[in-house]
Amino acid sequence: MHPAGPGLAIESATAHVEVLVAGAAGEPLQQLAEEVGHGHTRRLAPLAMEALARAGVAPRALAWVAADLGPGSFTGVRVGLASAEAFALAAGARLAGASSLAALAHAARAKRALVVPLVPAGRRDLYAGFFRADARGAVCLVAAPRVGTVAEVLAATAGALAALGRGPGSPGLRFVGPGAAREQEALEAAWRGSTSPAFRFAGLSALDLAEAALSLRGPAGGLPAPHAAPRPLYVRSAQAEERVRHRASAAEEIVLRDFALADIPWAAETERRVFSDPWPESFFRGELAQAMAWTRVAERGGQRTGYLVAWLGAGTGHLGNLAVVPEARRRGVARALLEDLLARARALEAAQVTLEVRVSNFAAQALYRAFGFRLAGLRRGYYRDTGEDALIMEWTGSAAEATPRAAGPAGQTAGSH
Ligand SMILES: CC(C)(COP(=O)(O)OP(=O)(O)OC[C@H]1O[C@@H](n2cnc3c(N)ncnc32)[C@H](O)[C@@H]1OP(=O)(O)O)[C@@H](O)C(=O)NCCC(=O)NCCS
Secondary structure (H helix, E strand, C coil), rough: CCCCCCCCEEECCCCCEEEEECCCCEEEEEEEEECCCCHHHHHEEEEHHHHHHCCCHCCCCCCCCEEECCCCCCHHHHHHCCCCCCCCHHHHEEEEEECCCHHHHHCCCCEEEEEEEEECCCCCCCEEEEECCCCCCCCEEEEEEEEEEEHHHHHHHHCCCCCCCCCHHHHHCECCCCHHHHHHHEEEEEECCCCCCCCCCCCCCHHHHHHHHHHHCHHHHCCCCCCCCCCCCCCCHHHHHHHHHHHHHHHCCCEEEECCHHHHHHHHHHHHCCCCCCCHHHHHHHHHHCEEEEEEEECCCEEEEEEEEEEECEEEEEEEEEEECHHHHCCCHHHHHHHHHHHHHHHHHEEEEEEEEECCCHHHHHHHHCCCCCCEEEEECCCCCCCCEECCCCCEEECCCCCCCCCCCCEEECCCC
């Protein structure tokens, strides 16, 4: 921990709620835990106030406040983060956060292992995170979190293990957290010894949360960038929100066309808005001149909304760049661009299309998974700005492909290579 004074950590992502008050050097002064069921709204603030009173720390003296960003109980995460924001605002304290999965992974103290923290997501499902611990116990994110049944989580775990590489010296596997306690039998049946030693089976810990939230590991460790405003990580979006989004995206046509030289200044400007390591204009000019380039722009209502740069040929393909302007996201633009690319790859009988994606880029990984891309490898420390790994994902035309939802009347192609 790197405390600059007393702090408060609020762990409320499950029904087992914990609050911790720490002293100026990070030493635990008071820790209270309670099984609140669905009573987060009612119980959280009184528990925090009681812990502060018992520790003799005035709320306005707090230097930092940490909250669990989820995934977990929707209500628990929302109430926890809102309460933490209120305490931080009143005290002028630093607000920090960590996901429930990252807090578990960092606290597990595993070595040479794929660490898969599991948190219950309703009665049947689990939230799962994927982290690798090296020989010294340093923890790095491997892939975006998933939600699903235990069978789906086991399949995703097999994919993450494959991406890490099998063979001599390949990492062990450790399931940790309250979800691992619930599904211990099934996990052990699939991988004997994978839940041993049992870790945080009783519930999440406010101390783990504080340590993860105050560490400076950032995206490489699966944590928010230092000093980024903490935002909840839900993993699964609300059904009502999805219905509204899908209706809106079906309402207007997406037109795809060739990427022209005249699009380059706009694309380079979009790069600067969207990426921490943007492509300059010269990269686009170079790509457009390539014989194997497949470069497309998406328009909606006459406005440019996204672009894709790929290489296709010699039985193989590579997706080099894909971006959608922030105002046009979650309306099927990337889906239309990818459908168009993979149709072209099939037409050219490309056996595979590969790509690299930041391990912390959860949105892009979800998109690629929806099209049947699978984890194929890891390039360690590939991104210099954050030190995080690149995940290699691969589509093979023969892969059992999830059929992505059709984008309404969208996805028509105007002009082709
Ligand atoms: C990733 C990105 C291209 C997605 O573009 P988009 O037009 O918003 O994506 P779509 O609306 O076509 O989404 C298609 C599917 O992808 C997945 N997806 C897209 N964004 C997601 C998000 N933020 N969270 C979870 N899933 C997401 C969903 O499965 C979605 O289907 P649904 O809407 O039916 O749930 C866009 O967020 C972006 O430009 N990000 C910054 C640049 C970037 O990361 N590029 C990829 C580099 S490898």
